[in-house]
Amino acid sequence: MQKTMNAVVYYAPNDVRIEQVPIPDCGDGEIRVKVDACAVCGSDLKAYRFGNPRIKPPLVIGHEFTGIVETIGKHVDGFLLGDRVVMAVAVSCGACYYCRQGWPNLCAESAVMGFGYPGGMAKYVTIPAKAVRNGHVVKVPQSIAPEYAALAESVGCVVNAMENCQVRENDTVVVIGAGTMGMINACAAREFGAKKVILVNRSETRLQRAKLFGFDLLVHSDTQDVAPTILELTGGVGADVVIATAPAADTQELALELVRKRGTVCLYASLAVGQHILSLDSRKIHYGEVRVVGTSDCTARQVEKAVSLLVDRKIPAEKLVTNILPLDQVLRAFELMQRGEALRVVLKP
Structure with a gap:
């Protein structure tokens, strides 16, 4: 076996x-995976452009990976050589308050693959013993193509x-942002029972692409007044749920203008450090009894649900993966994403 490999550092x-x-290396309790595909996440692009305090360089990045189990360390049960796997990549300690509550994605000691541990933009990645022991590794059917299986972590989130x-059933859901995560959120909302899904974006190209996913309630934020348009589309009430997927402060502030009383605003996208302070109308939250929730990473159970959605084509991965590039074209992947010319770009070692 070779001793070195190409990696994105x-x-x-x-x-x-x-x-x-x-x-x-693959030590006791660990699993080494031969990577077949690693998707480039918006958080990878954000780290590339603005940095990320969780990354201690130099570090191999990439967390949306899938591959074949190539080596199994001692004391590992439940896996065979050749198994295809993905991960819930926020590696938990298994012992803190949050882990004991069943919220390992919020673990006080969490470290994420590609941010705290070496990631999957490489030919091989070793999954830490802690991740294996705490159930973060999820098997994937061989029937799903690697470039689509690599989306499991995103869908899990x-x-x-x-x-x-x-x-809930019959909800009206507004998704702000029609990039990759916006489209996955829109598709998932439909699968979870939403009766009406409305997409908001400033890019006409992305809104037109949304039609390929079966969505036709589209609001162009550069040419339409968004809040009155949403009120009109919701009978003057507002949306039951508004999900802000675009990583911009004005997007998250806009979400509060679109939600009904007793509705829910989800701040899906994380904002870059230094750009994360919002100006919100607290009176609307207070008097409207509006729920504002965050969402961060995912659990192995949610990744298992994601795999099921991908296998059953409830989330159309073939429409989400717009570009497949060799690993050494990672900068090209960032460029395509930054210009809005791609949804998910997948790298192959």
Whole structure:
């Protein structure tokens, strides 16, 4: 076996390099995966552009990976060589208050693959013993293509959002942002029972692309007055749930203008450090009894649900993955995403 591999290594904002690095060892309790595909997440792009305090460089990045179990460490049960796997990538301690409550994604000691641990933009990735022991590794049927299986973590995060928002039958859901996560949230809301899903975006190209997913209630925020339009589409009431998926403060502030009384606003996208302070109308929250919720990462159970949604094509991965590139074109992937010319870009080692 070779001793080195190509990997995408983060050094600083706007400094990501393709380097030869040692193939990671596989110790007791660990699993080494031969990576087939790693999707490029918006959080990867954000870290590339603005940095991320969780990353201690130099570090191999990438968390939306899938691959084949290539080596199994001692004391690991339940996996066989050749199993295809994905992960709930926020690795939990299994012992803190949040883990004991069944919220491992909120673990006080959490470290995320590709942010705290070496990630999957490489030929091999080793899954830490803590992640294996605490059930973060999820098997995937061989029937699903690797480039689609790589979306399981993203879809798992959206399942978490649907549960936190408590999307119900016959709800009207507004999704602000028609990028990858906006489209996954819209598709998931429909699957969770929403009767009406309205997409808001400033890009005409992205709104037209949304029609390919079966959505036709589209609001162009650059040419339409969004709040009155949403009121008109909801009979003057407002939306039951508003999900802000675009990572911008004005998007999250807009969400509060679109929700009905006793409705729910979900701040799905994390804002970059230094750009994360909002100006919100607290009187509307108070007098309207509006719920404002966050959503962060996902659990293994939610990743399992995501795999099911992908296998059953309830989330149309073939429409979400717009570009498949070799690993050494990661900067091209960032460029396509930054210009809004791609939804999900998948890298193949």
